Amino acid sequence: MTPELLVAIIVTVVGASTPILIAALGELIVEKSGVLNLGVEGMMLVGAITAFVIVFVTGNHYLAILLAAAAGVATSLIFGFLTLSLSANQTATGLALTIFGTGFSALAGQGYSARPVTLLGPLFPAEIATHPMWRVLFGYSALVYFALIMVVAVWFFLKRTRAGLILRAVGENDLSAHSIGYSVIGVRYLAVMFGGAMAGIAGACFPLLLTPQWAERMTAGRGWIAVALVVFASWKPFRLLAGAYLFGLVVTMELYAKAGGGPLSAIPSELWAALPYLATVVVLVLISIRRDASTNAPACLGKPFLPAN
């Protein structure tokens, strides 16, 4: 394998991993506040069609990312209102949100399917962004660096800030947080909105980073991968980064191995398809062996907040 090919593979892996990482970081914050939002896939699709339409109409990629985030927030507020204000079942509402997002994006996208846009270009100047070797560090669009910065930001927020501590308190013991005067519902609304914004940006990655078109259901289940990754990473941002890149590596290596021949191409595609799930099982087993880490799930995850009046 030549160094150039290695660089090319890494660039593709990073692209494939980025939307999953962004969506999962949002869901991690949501779950840390004690809320389980299974509507990630739906919010991503709303973000994807919003980004596509904005780029198609204005040609401005950054405006598209911004408005995709706003659309994700708006979609997440439907979930927030139902589960937080009305205490509806979070699992059922999240599933409904995915179905809604799928249908809404398909409706909004009618008439946009035969229209191409352009990808968001690299952030750095072309001399280093297209260099055969240096592009491994500098060849990406802003979305990739945003995802990496957000990994550190989410970790810092949860571990090192007072607001992060409050968020974790709300997720671990909502009644205690409530009794000392924190607004449990308010904190959870903010967390759900952050999750919506990140899912919207993750959706924007599809037309702006991966394939410059609109196709119905173009996220193809990656929102669910993001939800699973949060558990896989036991609610830790840096493990999430590793998990997302590992997933991207497996799905991308499958394609490179099949296209390039060589020893890896002898692996049947069924085994490649099973690898991420096998990895999940292995990680879950490892987590279970270490008893202290298995309690990392937020204690109030998925439970509606119903204070005794």
Place this chain on the structure above:
Amino acid sequence: MTLTRRNVLKVGAAAAALPLLGGKAFAQAEPLKVGFMLIGTVNDNGWNFGHAQGAKFMKEALGDAVAEPTIVENVPEGPDCERVLRELAQSGHKLIFATSFGYGDYVIKVAEQFPDVKFEHATGYQRSDNVATYNARFHEGRAVCGTIAGHLSKTGKAGYIGSFPIPEVVLGINSFVLAARKVNPAFEITPVYISTWNDPAKEADAARAMIDQGIDIIAQHTDGPAALQVAEERGIVGGFGQGADMVAFAPKAQLTSIIDNWGPTYVESAEAVIAGTWASADRWPGLKEGEVQIGPYNASIPADVVAAAEAVKAGQIDGSFNIFTGPINDHTGAERVAAGVTLTDGELLSMDWYVEGVNPPA
């Protein structure tokens, strides 16, 4: 009219209520209701778009003799499609087109319960008294594309993105490679199966993986333009539109396209049902009947290459050329088809081996 499955339910409920109102008396004068069941969305710009265009063509051609066609989108190949078929049949549709391979078993099952409804299953092989099958000879178009690829490829290596290794896809790959090797005997192709019909991001990544490893021509048997867009972005020699003209996505990279034209087939079937002459059959028209068409050639292709492609096209239309006439070797180099022998339709439809020049996937 594009209906969601929920609306079909409503229509079904209304139709079920009709006989109670004494509606049977005027049922004869009603225009023929035709239903279409699609695996994806009509906005995919490819396979499903082609069927929707065919439905539109049928309505325009037959006017008031047929009702506005009912199109049910996004029907998975599983038990759900049986329900959709039954709802269509119960709501008065007398001709129903099921347009994906995996619907086959369910079509046969539902057709037994509705003997007065005619079913037609695209790309299928199971027939009964009221179930016909139809397909298009897309591989004839692949031979035209392969001829162009053989002339233009500098590396002599092409990539081919497939959905699943089913005979229809294998047939297309073999046709493409046979045609390319008639021009460049060293031409080779590596198929990559991505196990889905519609995951544009994965299609794009597969295209990147192939281009990074030295191919300069790309073809695909999936439903969208993602691979062509990557070809455009990377500036390789090019690729081919599949199902529809995709020039808007890749003005430089799309060398030509294979266009599905189902309209005439649908008109023929609807007319036969109205006239009462419909009979179960297996239809497999191609370039000659105009069901498979070749889109415009890219202006960048040299005139002699266009002429060679046109010659392959013309030969298949007048019957003087068949891409599956031997001698044909399989991928190990052993002779599979003797000189002068042409594979039968049955052998084409069950093709499970690769010709020489294909690096077979695991």
